[in-house]
Amino acid sequence: MPKLNNDIVNIEIELLIEAIYKRYSYNFHAYSRAHIKRIVLKFMRTERIAHVAELQRLILYNSEVFYRLILGFSSNVSEMFRDPSFYKSFIARVIPDLRTCKSLRFWNAGCSTGEDVYSLAILLKKLGLYNISKVLATEFNPIMLEKASKAIFSLSSTNEYVKNYNSIELDGDLSEFFTKKNNSLILNKELKTNIRFLEHSLVAGENMEQMNVIICRNVLIYFERKLQDRVFGLFHESLVKGGYLCLGLKENMNYSPFNDSFELIDSHMKIYRKIK
Amino acid sequence: MRAAIVIGVSAGGVSALLELLPKFPVDCKLSILIVQHMSKSSTNYFVKLLQDKSKIRVKEADEKEEIMPGTIYVAPLDYHLLVEEDFSISLSVSEKQNFSRPSIDVLFETAAYAYQKHLIGIILTGANHDGAEGMCIIQKMGGYTIIQSPDEAEFPQMPRAVMDLIEVDEVLLLDEISDFFANINERVEDIFGAG
Numbered sequence: 001m002p003k004l005n006n007d008i009v010n011i012e013i014e015l016l017i018e019a020i021y022k023r024y025s026y027n028f029h030a031y032s033r034a035h036i037k038r039i040v041l042k043f044m045r046t047e048r049i050a051h052v053a054e055l056q057r058l059i060l061y062n063s064e065v066f067y068r069l070i071l072g073f074s075s076n077v078s079e080m081f082r083d084p085s086f087y088k089s090f091i092a093r094v095i096p097d098l099r100t101c102k103s104l105r106f107w108n109a110g111c112s113t114g115e116d117v118y119s120l121a122i123l124l125k126k127l128g129l130y131n132i133s134k135v136l137a138t139e140f141n142p143i144m145l146e147k148a149s150k151a152i153f154s155l156s157s158t159n160e161y162v163k164n165y166n167s168i169e170l171d172g173d174l175s176e177f178f179t180k181k182n183n184s185l186i187l188n189k190e191l192k193t194n195i196r197f198l199e200h201s202l203v204a205g206e207n208m209e210q211m212n213v214i215i216c217r218n219v220l221i222y223f224e225r226k227l228q229d230r231v232f233g234l235f236h237e238s239l240v241k242g243g244y245l246c247l248g249l250k251e252n253m254n255y256s257p258f259n260d261s262f263e264l265i266d267s268h269m270k271i272y273r274k275i276k
Numbered sequence: 277m278r279a280a281i282v283i284g285v286s287a288g289g290v291s292a293l294l295e296l297l298p299k300f301p302v303d304c305k306l307s308i309l310i311v312q313h314m315s316k317s318s319t320n321y322f323v324k325l326l327q328d329k330s331k332i333r334v335k336e337a338d339e340k341e342e343i344m345p346g347t348i349y350v351a352p353l354d355y356h357l358l359v360e361e362d363f364s365i366s367l368s369v370s371e372k373q374n375f376s377r378p379s380i381d382v383l384f385e386t387a388a389y390a391y392q393k394h395l396i397g398i399i400l401t402g403a404n405h406d407g408a409e410g411m412c413i414i415q416k417m418g419g420y421t422i423i424q425s426p427d428e429a430e431f432p433q434m435p436r437a438v439m440d441l442i443e444v445d446e447v448l449l450l451d452e453i454s455d456f457f458a459n460i461n462e463r464v465e466d467i468f469g470a471g
Contacts, residue, residue, distance in 0.1 A: 032366040034358040034386040218369045250339045
């Protein structure tokens with residue numbers, strides 16, 4: 001087997017990232033290199049492409065190949081009600097405050113294929129807050145966004161979702177919110193009425209207005225610190241004072257200059273509140 | 277010199293790890309990174325258990341932390357563990373690989389690029405084929421490959437899948453791997469020195 005020349009491959013990966021940036025304006029410069037390299041080389045093995053340079057030519061001329069490739073880059077593949085303890089904490093520590101508002105704005109940043117945003121929608125329905133809520137779900141990858149807006153999931157995940165839901169100890173049953181058809185789990189349309197899906201990049205995009213809650217879980221984990229700081233700035237701008245930011249369990253603001261602008265209201269579940 | 281051992285283990289792995297990891301000497305110069313497939317239960321308990329028996333530090337791997345020598349890092353439940361080429365750790369929730377997250381292949385492949393020939397990959401008992409592709413990449417990058425003898429492993433599929441794919445450097449019994457770990461500083465001089 002030929003020995004892979006790691007240094008050359010690393011150069012090619014840098015060039016590929018630059019090519020993607022120039023051609024499609026997606027900026028992956030600050031993404032975890034180990035993650036990107038693995039996805040790129042795996043994609044090449046599947047598609048039988050010998051050199052990254054060859055892949056670069058393909059993505060420059062064929063956007064379809066590009067979108068298939070970056071499916072892997074952004075994949076924060078999730079499950080509904082992932083980390084049930086997070087939702088429990090959200091209900092206990094955030095919801096009572098939200099109940100004092102006349103209307104609510106939520107932003108699920110980096111919504112991927114929609115698992116988190118529909119979990120939120122179900123939660124709001126259950127707690128009687130859905131009607132006063134507007135939920136914005138953004139994602140940079142149009143294929144994923146399209147999938148999220150369809151609200152159709154694989155039937156094989158149902159048990160996991162139900163198990164997660166049951167451990168949150170809300171009333172009723174998750175099955176109130178979906179029907180099963182063929183091999184799919186189809187969420188009720190009513191969950192979508194107050195959700196808006198929008199293509200948006202955290203790397204290059206603008207801030208949003210007057211958000212009460214931002215949920216961005218397991219997205220920043222792929223960003224280098226500089227890029228994380230940019231996004232924390234974006235979130236800080238987008239939140240109302242007293243608004244909440246929910247990160248993934250392995251993410252934190254510890255080393256960010258914005259750390260002082262937030263208080264950590266649940267250090268395990270990574271729920272922050274903007275204080276200034 | 278930065279050098280590491282990556283260990284992949286699946287079903288039947290806890291007892292094997294409890295036997296092996298305490299063998300690493302206090303002055304172990306290598307970093308050890310482990311992916312163990314677990315059902316949905318806590319890694320905390322497992323890390324504590326290992327720490328109680330080990331002579332070197334055992335911890336759950338943290339996002340963006342620098343990988344230190346003489347430390348055992350365990351992949352957190354439900355996260356892939358990746359090694360960056362600046363020898364820091366990344367965690368990811370990207371899609372499952374071989375129906376697994378954490379996946380052995382993900383750790384082994386990224387560690388192979390970072391450590392290249394200064395890496396030892398070890399596959400122990402397990403009932404699937406996760407890790408085989410990773411071992412192949414470790415070998416391609418010049419690293420050293422060891423599997424637990426399928427004859428001895430509680431579940432032989434995982435080491436066997438590696439054998440089907442590559443010619444490994446060593447097929448060892450658990451006792452021999454214990455011995456290898458106990459004398460790790462001397463053994464790596466042989467392996468890396470020759471490489």
